[in-house]
Amino acid sequence: MKVVIMGCGRVGAALATELDATGHDVVVIDHEPRAFGRLSENFTGRTVTGTGFDRDVLEGAGIRDAHAFAAVSSGDNSNIIAARVARETFGLDRVIARIYDAGRAEVYERLGIPTVATVPWATGRLVRFITAGSSPVLWRDQTDSVSLVAIDAPKEWVGSPVDALARAAGGRAVTLTRFGEGRIPNADTLVQAQDIVHLAVPSATVGELDEVLRRGPADV
Template sequence: MYILIIGCGRTGSYLANLLSKEEENVVVIDKDATSFEELSAEFTGFTVEGDATEIEVLKDAKLAKADSVVVTTDDDNVNAMIAQIASELYQVPKVLVRVLDSQKEVIYKELDVITMTPTSLLVDKFKDEIVRSV
C-alpha cells in the first residue's frame, strides 16, 4: 500500500512511524523540514518538504499513486483544501482528515472523506468509560 501523510507533527509522525514499522510504503509532506526530526531512526519512508496546497508538491509526493491520504496539519482550512484535491481531483480511494474544530466538520459533508475530530473522539471515549463503570 502507498500511503501519503500530510503534516509531520505529533499525529502525522506517530502514524508514519507506525505504518513504516508495519512495512507500508509511506511518504510524509511537511512545510518545515525540522518536523521530520519527529520520525524515528527506523522510518523507512520518504519525506517531501513543501506546501501540500501546491499541486507540484503533491505531484512530487506521487499523490496520483496513493491508496490512502491522511491529512493532519494544524489548519482545518488547509486540511479541507488538500482533502478536496486528493478526493476529487486525484480520486484517492481513501482520504482521512483530522478536523480540530468540530464545527468545521460540516465542510467535509460533501466530500467523500473520513473525518476524525480529536475532541469528539475523546469525549466519546470518556462517555463510554463512564457508562461502562456504572
C-alpha cells in the same frame, strides 16, 4: 500499500512511524524541514518539503500512485483543502482529514470526507481507516478471554440499535465515539455513519467479527 501524509506534527509523525513499521510505503509532506525530526530514527519512508495542498508537491510525493491520503497538519483549512484536492483532483477514494473544530468536522463528515479530532484516539482511527482490515483489538485481558475492540460503524448497521450490533458480535457495547466525542450508548442509541463503536467481545470471535457484522441486522 502507499500512503501520503500531509503534516509531520505529533499525530503525523506517529501515524507515519506506525504505518512504516508495519511495512507500508509512506511519504510525509511538511513545509518545515525540521518537522521531519519527529519521525522515528528507524523510519524508512520518504519526506517531501512543501505545501501539502499544492498539486505539484502532491505529484512529487507520488499521490497518483497512492492508495490513501491523510491530511493531519495543524491547520483546519489546509487539511480540508488538501483532502479535497486529493479526492477531487487525483481521484483518491481513501482520504481523511484532521479537524480541530468539531462543528466543522461534522459538516465535512456529511460531505463524505471522514475526519478525526484532536483527541487521543486520532492516530488509532487514522491507522484503522487507512489500512482497513487490520486488527481492531485495543486491549485483551490477561487470560486472553475478552477483547476490547474498536470498529468503524459498518454501513449495513447504520440506523440500527447499537445494542443489536453488539449482540450480533457476541458481546456488549462499551462506548461510542461520534464526531470526536465519546458517549455511553443506551437502548435507544442508533448507529450512525462514521461512528466508532467499542465492543467487549470474546477473544475467540475477533477473527470472524468483520464477516459477522457484514451480514447486517437482517441475518441476526
